[in-house]
Amino acid sequence: MNKENTKIIAWIGNTFFRTGMDQLGYKTIHIPIRGQQVFTWKDIVEKSGCIPDMVVYADRSIAPPLAGVESFPCLTIFYCIDTHIHSWYPLYAQGFDICLVSLKDHLNRFTPRLPDSRLLWFPPVVMNNDVPLTMEKEWDLLFVGKVDPDLTPERMKFLDEVAKLVPGLHITQGEYRKLFPKARVVLNIAERGDLNFRVFEALACGSCLLTPYIEHGLNDIFTDGVHLTTYEAGNAADLVNKLEQLLANKELREKIARQGNELIESSHRIIHRAETLQAVISGMDVNKAVSTRLAANPIIRKNFMKSIYLHWAEAISDPLLKQVYLQAAKN
Template sequence: MRNVAWIGGLAFKDHMPEFGWRPLHVPLRPGVPLCWEEIRAAAGEEPEALVYVDRSAALPMVGVESFPCPTCFFCIDSHIHAWYPAWAQAFDACAVSLKDHIPAFASRLAPDRLVWLPPFAKDTDRPPESPPEPEWDLLFVGTVDPETTPGRVRFLDELGRLFPGLAVMRGDYRGLFPKAKLVLNVAERGDLNYRVPEALACGACLLTPAIANGQEELFRDGEHLFTYPQGDAAAVAALARRLLAEPERRARVAAAGRAEVEAHHRMRHRARTMATLLDSLAAAGDASRRLARAEEIRATHLRRILLHWAEASENPEARGRYLAAARGLPCPPPTPGLF
């Protein structure tokens, strides 16, 4: 079994051994980008591949274009970070969560090195063995903050006036979703978010916006879930009223949605896709071709990003590493005793 340095989010890490890859977890350094020497030391052995799972943070590694093994970036928040497509060119492949964003990553990476890896349900996302009695007609679970989610606040306020049966809560969605007749998802940025497979895996009858990014390829309206026009509170209220009068239809669609997740959208399914991609990278020698073009990649795609983070960082060690990487200089030595 080959090993893979696993950096950033855990995602489906624990399922990788099922497909021939043993993950070596490497923790990020808060506020300071990792160098290859630190990654190798933290892994405890020479990595045969490397995967970085998006943590929606500052540039987490420097010198990626010169890493000696096959590399892959699992990009989740491309709807938030405009610099991701350029940074992805330092890797041998990129798995992108939002399908419509894939063309933006195609500057250097070939089509077969850009893979759609849509949201998935966690292993713990399951309905309770004994479903509780419903407490709410329509439930939204998530952050509602005027500063960070103003559009969501306005939408839910309007919906609450139109549909008094709306409940808005925070907490463990696994314990809350089974207590609702209908579950509401909001995607104000138009992103296919993880709440879709999570809710379906928990057995919810889900109402979610009709958006792009491949949602209609994964789940069909009226069969696995129900969709409403983005931002249309009146449409949600009308749909909820209709469905509350059709309990058998709600149950049928919820069961079909859960079955679809079990068949295609669990952690193990995404691990299989990632393992297949790593197998291909290892067999085709992509890392050698990238290494031969490392200086060009740095100059064309990375220097501007590195200089931005050098200016934005308040950490002197991080600034030094970003500047060194932008100039093509060796990374400053790892901090003694870090790992």
């Protein structure tokens, strides 16, 4: 992609695989979201300093940050992660041209308007600084994350059960990249049943991972006993049984950790996700997709977007944002 033909992407929200698109020859302009913000097309053009060829919204798990996205005159892409939290995401996605869905089993929720070629399962991605570090092992089993009786009650209850059975369990918060290498086994919990980022992060850091068996494509990517080890979700006894097998065999732990890391390196880095999106864009008629959406704009707004905008106009407290959503519902 030469400079004269460089496509500009206004990248809104989390960065995720943004730098991978830069590597492939696109020019991304990052527009961060601070707190709750809502951007119109005019706002995006002003913040970009140009008219972008594409707009990407990378999930921030907030109220809809793009108002009137169904009428944006360029290719629009929604990288959708928290469908297990926000039930309105599939409706909102109908205003975009491409939707990338992190949780595989939720893909069928997004089908009303988007064709299969532009509705993709898009598993979590790991950052470039998620790499193996060599450190002395301090803990048999490590969990890194928030444990709070109000915010994560199920997690806290389960970890309490595990702690009674595993004296070597260490629970903490902090920079996982510097904590994972100190554990013989890293524990993941997925109380919402999602294939979460922690699975990919732990393997990228070269850890031997013990994670619950979940759906959403876990077995499509990883093989139990080869790349990671699974336990029955919520079953502390099964977790302990699998842990004891791992702790008793250092060679096995290191082999699983190595094979898990090799899979990440071969298929799940930033550049791999960017190449997947580029292939979708290259394989479609972008102008036709945008013009078709714009022609159907009134129907898309009526059938999908209006109810979302009206809901958030009522639910949100900021009077300025209320007006933005109300205007988007009227247009």
